[in-house]
Amino acid sequence: MSVILSVxxxxxxxxxxxxVDAATFDVEQGTILGLIGPNGAGKTTLxxxxxxVYNRHGGSIVFDxxxxxxxxxxxxxxxxxxxxxxxxxxxxxxxxxxxxxxGAAFGREDLSLGAARKVAEERLAWLGLADRAEVLAAKLNVxxxxxxxxxxxxxxxxxxxxxxxxxxxxxxxxxxxxxxVFRQLRSQGVTVVMIEHLMxxxxxVSDRVVVLDYxxxxxxxxxxxxxxxxxxxxxxxxxxxxxxxxxEEG
Amino acid sequence: MKRMRVPFLPAIVALLAVLAAFPILTNNPxxxxxxxxxxxxxxxxxxxxxIMGYTGYVSFGHIxxxxxxxxxxxxxxxxxxxxxIPSLIVAAIPSAVIAAxxxxxILRLRGAYFxxxxxxxxxxxxxxxNNWDLFGGAVGMFFNFSVYTQYGGxxxxxxxxxxxxxxxxxxxxxxxxxxxxxxxxxxxxxIREDQDVAMIVGIRPxxxxxxxxxxxxxxxxxxxxxxFFKNGIIEPGHAFELLRSIESLVMxxxxxxxxxxxxxxxxxxxxxxxxxxxxxxxxxxxxxxxAGLLLLVTVLFVSSGLxxxxxxxxxxxRGYVP
Amino acid sequence: xxxxxxxxxxxxxxxxxxxxxxxxxxxxxxxxxxxxxxxSHGPVIALGMFVVYTLFTGxxxxxxxxxxxxxxxxxxxxxxxxxxxxxxxxxxAPELTTLxxxxxxxxxxxxxxxxxxxxxxxxxxxSLGSVGIGNVTVLGTHAxxxxxxxxxxxxxxxxxxxxxxxxxxxxxxxxxxxxxLMGIDSRRMLALAFGIGTSLAxxxxxxxxxxxxxxxxxxxxxxxxSFVIVVLGGLGNPTGALLGGIVxxxxxxxxxxxxxxxxxxxxxxxxxxxxxxxxxxxxxGARA
Ligand SMILES: Nc1ncnc2c1ncn2[C@@H]1O[C@H](COP(=O)(O)OP(=O)(O)O)[C@@H](O)[C@H]1O
Ligand SMILES: [Mg+2]
Numbered sequence: 001m002s003v004i005l006s007v008x009x010x011x012x013x014x015x016x017x018x019x020v021d022a023a024t025f026d027v028e029q030g031t032i033l034g035l036i037g038p039n040g041a042g043k044t045t046l047x048x049x050x051x052x053v054y055n056r057h058g059g060s061i062v063f064d065x066x067x068x069x070x071x072x073x074x075x076x077x078x079x080x081x082x083x084x085x086x087x088x089x090x091x092x093x094x095x096x097x098x099x100x101x102x103g104a105a106f107g108r109e110d111l112s113l114g115a116a117r118k119v120a121e122e123r124l125a126w127l128g129l130a131d132r133a134e135v136l137a138a139k140l141n142v143x144x145x146x147x148x149x150x151x152x153x154x155x156x157x158x159x160x161x162x163x164x165x166x167x168x169x170x171x172x173x174x175x176x177x178x179x180x181v182f183r184q185l186r187s188q189g190v191t192v193v194m195i196e197h198l199m200x201x202x203x204x205v206s207d208r209v210v211v212l213d214y215x216x217x218x219x220x221x222x223x224x225x226x227x228x229x230x231x232x233x234x235x236x237x238x239x240x241x242x243x244x245x246x247x248e249e250g
Numbered sequence: 251m252k253r254m255r256v257p258f259l260p261a262i263v264a265l266l267a268v269l270a271a272f273p274i275l276t277n278n279p280x281x282x283x284x285x286x287x288x289x290x291x292x293x294x295x296x297x298x299x300x301i302m303g304y305t306g307y308v309s310f311g312h313i314x315x316x317x318x319x320x321x322x323x324x325x326x327x328x329x330x331x332x333x334x335i336p337s338l339i340v341a342a343i344p345s346a347v348i349a350a351x352x353x354x355x356i357l358r359l360r361g362a363y364f365x366x367x368x369x370x371x372x373x374x375x376x377x378x379x380n381n382w383d384l385f386g387g388a389v390g391m392f393f394n395f396s397v398y399t400q401y402g403g404x405x406x407x408x409x410x411x412x413x414x415x416x417x418x419x420x421x422x423x424x425x426x427x428x429x430x431x432x433x434x435x436x437x438x439x440x441i442r443e444d445q446d447v448a449m450i451v452g453i454r455p456x457x458x459x460x461x462x463x464x465x466x467x468x469x470x471x472x473x474x475x476x477x478f479f480k481n482g483i484i485e486p487g488h489a490f491e492l493l494r495s496i497e498s499l500v501m502x503x504x505x506x507x508x509x510x511x512x513x514x515x516x517x518x519x520x521x522x523x524x525x526x527x528x529x530x531x532x533x534x535x536x537x538x539x540x541a542g543l544l545l546l547v548t549v550l551f552v553s554s555g556l557x558x559x560x561x562x563x564x565x566x567x568r569g570y571v572p
Numbered sequence: 573x574x575x576x577x578x579x580x581x582x583x584x585x586x587x588x589x590x591x592x593x594x595x596x597x598x599x600x601x602x603x604x605x606x607x608x609x610x611x612s613h614g615p616v617i618a619l620g621m622f623v624v625y626t627l628f629t630g631x632x633x634x635x636x637x638x639x640x641x642x643x644x645x646x647x648x649x650x651x652x653x654x655x656x657x658x659x660x661x662x663x664x665a666p667e668l669t670t671l672x673x674x675x676x677x678x679x680x681x682x683x684x685x686x687x688x689x690x691x692x693x694x695x696x697x698x699s700l701g702s703v704g705i706g707n708v709t710v711l712g713t714h715a716x717x718x719x720x721x722x723x724x725x726x727x728x729x730x731x732x733x734x735x736x737x738x739x740x741x742x743x744x745x746x747x748x749x750x751x752x753l754m755g756i757d758s759r760r761m762l763a764l765a766f767g768i769g770t771s772l773a774x775x776x777x778x779x780x781x782x783x784x785x786x787x788x789x790x791x792x793x794x795x796x797x798s799f800v801i802v803v804l805g806g807l808g809n810p811t812g813a814l815l816g817g818i819v820x821x822x823x824x825x826x827x828x829x830x831x832x833x834x835x836x837x838x839x840x841x842x843x844x845x846x847x848x849x850x851x852x853x854x855x856x857g858a859r860a
Pocket of ligand 1 (some may be wrong): 014017018037038039040041042043044045046
């Protein structure tokens with residue numbers, strides 16, 4: 001197996017705040033990496049650095065052998081990195097199918113409108129939104145919007161998917177479905193980095209886990225190694241709710 | 251995005267062509283004048299809709315391109331002695347170039363800043379032409395009556411202007427329709443909804459935005475060339491009239507922003523309403539007041555406009571009216 | 573191009589700048605608090621002129637300077653009503669919606685005002701003599717206009733920074749949701765801010781009526797000037813607006829000594845566009 005994404009010493013600052021502090025890790029092609037850490041640890045910010053939203057960061061990010069640090073988001077997208085946002089961002093006044101067609105038409109594949117629409121229909125069917133295709137995206141409920149966010153990202157047939165808390169707010173049944181989608185992606189050779197607070201879900205599906213705290217990587221390893229790491233437990237103890245969850249579920 | 255069951259474009263083009271032929275066949279000059287104005291407003295409204303409705307940039311001073319096209323064409327006809335048609339076509343070129351040059355910096359501004367910049371540009375252009383002797387300065391330029399002889403007299407020239415405006419309007423609608431159904435149009439609408447998301451899915455926004463702005467400038471330039479050819483006089487206050495710009499925005503909103511049919515319906519409805527108010531002696535004085543009231547009611551209660559409202563009310567229409 | 577020509581026109585421009593600045597403060601206050609570009613600004617300025625005119629030429633022959641006080645009060649009331657009628661429902665909608673909502677009020681005011689007052693130029697005849705210092709003469713009306721503008725601007729600052737209401741308005745401007753959590757009725761504050769902004773525009777119009785002839789359409793020119801000033805000072809920044817007004821006034825006064833009057837607006841718009849492009853936050857940065 002080969003390394004598809006390599007994050008080296010990545011640092012992002014907002015004024016005096018160091019949101020991501022020299023984060024370093026590799027992701028192997030075709031695996032699922034769980035990225036966990038308390039709220040405000042810098043996980044979303046790290047995603048923003050990877051896909052070019054914050055393209056002036058320290059350190060370097062290499063994707064598929066080429067440095068992508070400093071590229072604009074659209075160039076990053078063209079190389080095959082897609083993103084599902086923590087806070088869903090549907091294109092509200094467009095139909096569901098149009099939203100997903102946008103993902104297919106302009107990403108890595110740069111398809112014609114007709115071909116993009118076919119891919120979009122396929123993705124909607126996969127994520128169970130086929131019957132909502134012609135509805136305006138604004139009219140969907142929250143769980144549906146989450147699936148739409150993922151469908152749009154997947155429509156570009158990405159090589160790397162950055163999934164930011166796509167499970168948050170879903171019921172157990174829906175969580176199970178989503179995990180199924182991630183496993184299927186992995187079996188197709190797609191690499192996934194998922195930020196998640198639902199510990200049992202991350203631990204269940206991830207091949208490896210990276211833990212961030214105050215912007216720093218404090219642990220990395222297999223799910224078992226990480227859950228038994230005292231540093232990780234300590235980090236979460238700062239956040240009583242999550243500590244409780246870990247002791248319950250982990 | 252939609253598979254059409256009835257071809258909208260041929261239907262609307264046929265409708266406009268028949269409508270345009272009507273005053274000629276029945277030899278009704280006052281109706282011809284009225285339709286000339288409606289076609290001009292349809293052109294202005296449909297053009298603004300491309301940058302405002304599809305792309306999400308409120309171009310408040312869009313009339314600047316109407317004025318520029320008018321001035322360039324008038325200069326070619328009056329000073330260089332060119333025929334109207336080549337003047338119109340050639341005048342569109344510098345207008346498009348100026349749109350690209352302006353668009354490049356100002357399309358980076360968002361929301362209110364962009365809207366204000368377009369007002370500033372229109373006003374700046376107005377005062378520049380006010381001072382520019384090459385284009386007649388504050389007095390502007392006007393034709394000798396003899397200018398129209400090469401077209402077979404004033405009446406024939408007027409008819410030529412009428413046909414031209416019809417063609418320009420139909421061309422604008424056609425382009426508007428094609429954009430809406432194209433991949434380019436989808437990029438514009440994604441940018442309108444959320445430019446950051448558009449970038450994240452792989453759209454590089456600057457090029458489609460500038461392209462949309464240039465396209466939305468070309469047709470008003472042609473309409474301006476035609477209008478002032480027929481008018482015989484051009485002066486800065488009339489060429490760069492901010493109120494006319496805002497009126498076109500109002501038509502787009504009345505008819506339904508972001509739809510192909512909306513600006514057509516809005517322009518026709520607005521002009522019909524104005525005619526009705528002006529000719530009604532009891533209402534003539536309150537013309538502006540009533541126009542304002544109608545606009546307010548639309549904005550507050552029917553924000554998707556006539557066409558948008560109909561499409562929401564009768565979803566089946568969506569397949570027919572883009 | 574001697575100093576003798578320069579100083580009087582600079583002083584004239586400076587004085588006018590205060591009045592421009594007052595109107596621009598109203599526009600920028602509204603934008604700063606609720607992100608609305610008020611397109612009824614111009615007609616409201618014109619209304620201020622006609623408040624003074626109507627009271628002055630009416631049976632009571634109210635003194636124009638009392639008329640200014642009336643314009644202040646009427647402006648406040650008018651703005652609050654305008655907010656609830658035209659804006660409250662769409663205050664969270666995209667820019668275009670609020671632009672058009674205020675523009676519809678613009679049309680309505682102009683429609684009524686032109687049918688009541690026609691477009692014949694009017695003037696309020698006041699003369700307060702003049703004061704001569706050396707070879708510089710200052711018209712009394714100009715001096716009083718500056719004085720009133722300064723008093724009203726100071727009043728605005730007192731209100732915004734020294735009172736509870738002002739604090740609430742600023743809280744709403746900063747973060748409406750947070751202000752509501754603190755128990756502030758944000759709708760009332762928005763309406764009040766719109767009223768204050770409108771009142772400033774009317775007072776500015778009232779002052780202008782004592783200086784120049786006018787008709788119901790006269791506000792439009794001042795409206796565009798307010799845009800320029802507001803951008804110069806930073807959208808949403810009242811101090812910037814006052815300074816911007818003074819800069820524009822001075823510029824108009826001084827440049828006419830060097831270039832033909834008709835080129836002055838070109839300069840203004842070029843500055844306007846450049847600032848938008850290079851420093852959209854304005855010379856002072858957005859908000860004080
Ligand atoms: N645009 C921004 N400007 C300033 N600070 C930010 C910005 N985005 C995030 N932060 C701060 O950076 C830190 C990391 O945030 P984030 O990456 O969203 O955390 P996570 O996703 O792990 O919960 C937080 O302290 C947050 O307040
Ligand atoms: Mg996050």
